[in-house]
Amino acid sequence: MSALSVRQVRFRYLTLYGLRWLPTGLMIPVMILLMQERGLTLTQIGLVGTAQGLIVLALELPTGGLADALGRKPVLVAAWVVCLASLAIFAVADSFWLFFLSWALQGVYRALDSGPLESWYVDATLAADPKAEYEPGLGYAGTVIGIAIGAGALLSGGLVALGPVGPVSALTLPVLVAIALQTVALIVLLMLLVEIRPAKGAGALRASMVEAPRMVGQAVGLLRRSRVLLALVCVELFWGFGMVTFESLLPVRLAEVVGDADRAAALLGPASSVAWLANAAGAALTPLLLRRLGAAPSAALLRILQGVTVVGMGVFAGPVGVLIAYLACYTVHGASNPLHMGLLHRQVDGPYRTSVISLNSMMAQPAGALGGLVLTALADRSSVSTAMFVGAVVLALAAPLYLPAWRAGRAGAAAADGPVTRVPTGPDDTLAGPAPVVPPLAGDAVDPEGTPARAR
Numbered sequence: 001m002s003a004l005s006v007r008q009v010r011f012r013y014l015t016l017y018g019l020r021w022l023p024t025g026l027m028i029p030v031m032i033l034l035m036q037e038r039g040l041t042l043t044q045i046g047l048v049g050t051a052q053g054l055i056v057l058a059l060e061l062p063t064g065g066l067a068d069a070l071g072r073k074p075v076l077v078a079a080w081v082v083c084l085a086s087l088a089i090f091a092v093a094d095s096f097w098l099f100f101l102s103w104a105l106q107g108v109y110r111a112l113d114s115g116p117l118e119s120w121y122v123d124a125t126l127a128a129d130p131k132a133e134y135e136p137g138l139g140y141a142g143t144v145i146g147i148a149i150g151a152g153a154l155l156s157g158g159l160v161a162l163g164p165v166g167p168v169s170a171l172t173l174p175v176l177v178a179i180a181l182q183t184v185a186l187i188v189l190l191m192l193l194v195e196i197r198p199a200k201g202a203g204a205l206r207a208s209m210v211e212a213p214r215m216v217g218q219a220v221g222l223l224r225r226s227r228v229l230l231a232l233v234c235v236e237l238f239w240g241f242g243m244v245t246f247e248s249l250l251p252v253r254l255a256e257v258v259g260d261a262d263r264a265a266a267l268l269g270p271a272s273s274v275a276w277l278a279n280a281a282g283a284a285l286t287p288l289l290l291r292r293l294g295a296a297p298s299a300a301l302l303r304i305l306q307g308v309t310v311v312g313m314g315v316f317a318g319p320v321g322v323l324i325a326y327l328a329c330y331t332v333h334g335a336s337n338p339l340h341m342g343l344l345h346r347q348v349d350g351p352y353r354t355s356v357i358s359l360n361s362m363m364a365q366p367a368g369a370l371g372g373l374v375l376t377a378l379a380d381r382s383s384v385s386t387a388m389f390v391g392a393v394v395l396a397l398a399a400p401l402y403l404p405a406w407r408a409g410r411a412g413a414a415a416a417d418g419p420v421t422r423v424p425t426g427p428d429d430t431l432a433g434p435a436p437v438v439p440p441l442a443g444d445a446v447d448p449e450g451t452p453a454r455a456r
Helices: 006-027 033-036 042-070 072-092 096-113 116-128 135-164 173-193 199-225 229-244 244-258 262-285 285-290 293-314 319-346 350-381 382-394 401-416
Strands: none
Touching: 006 033, 006 072, 006 116, 006 135, 006 173, 033 042, 033 072, 033 135, 033 244, 042 072, 042 096, 042 116, 042 319, 042 350, 072 096, 072 116, 072 173, 096 199, 116 229, 135 173, 135 262, 135 319, 173 229, 199 401, 229 244, 229 319, 244 262, 244 319, 244 350, 244 382, 262 285, 262 350, 285 293, 285 382, 293 319, 293 382, 293 401, 319 401
8 A cells, every 4th residue: 555645644634633623612612501500510610620630630641651652543542432431421420420530531531632643643744755844734733623613612502502402401412412523533533544553462552551651751851851842841831821811811801891791701602712713813824934934933923922912801991802812812822833833843753752742731731720820819819900911921931942942943954954853862952863764654545454553
């Protein structure tokens, strides 16, 4: 069977990426309301949500190492099966502990799912063409996620408007449709994502379990040896802290300027759908930014611009201004994330790629928790606007952390005539080296019983 082309790899990646986020879009508008309908208090809902966060924090790195050792597809398949089980429990849950179990399984799913599809895309692209640029595909993925979540949210609202249907409540209908879509996504994943691994069977699984901790340890070691990689990962600390402004404080700020919490909630519903479309539009700007400014300068500039949009949310006096700043914030966010991830991928070769993505993702978890504590306390004691201003400053302070990547990129361009793979070997930079050996992909006609896969 012939190898996949760069275009085929990108098509498969974007298709699977959209299918992965469409059920999420369906769930976002109804999750909290459905739990309230089933009898949970807001305090209980908060405790249920904690289960997911703690499990993600505990499993993020181990599952990343497992994916790099075992393969991305088997871990990704396991993740989507766990998600399906979580949604099924959520659909019938009628007690605190059943909802707790559902959200705990969501934590397992998120930890397993964090990174493998993106790692597969980057490695498969380089296998198809070592000179290929994968950053545009990451930007298109940002567009896809915005469209998928926005479409899912709109579909969810339409289903609620249609319900109830027989014994099924209006709020349960989107959950059932999400289960159906997750099943379709799992089938398509088995068909489209293929990865060749040298070993199979129980022996391969045992060897991978033993290998996973070593992969994690070596990925952490990369941070010690590369100032570029360390700086990029530390960006997530500032982002995790600052994102509290537009995820948690914005509804409070909107209610403050509108003067009525119910009206603010009514405005924020459709605004959230539009925000994800704005996120998609921002991601579509990635190729233009790469051509005009380059990845590192663009990423640094966007971190500053995101801080400016958060300041706008805090200072504008009317709901229109606040919502415009909110949409601008998501537009900037959509553009900045593919640039950041592309820079991250340039600093590590295939065997440790998913582990490094997990490290990057994990940094935002404790920073977000700290931001939630600090900024909400500041909002209570001072004002929401003051808390948003502090969060905006923290977001902008991440910009200088892109300087090492910018310098490394300039040095690499000057030193190499051809493509290089950056493998961190020194304290300040990465050295050019031969392209990594990436297992070839099977052909476009995928045999589900064929070659071993890749997940995570």
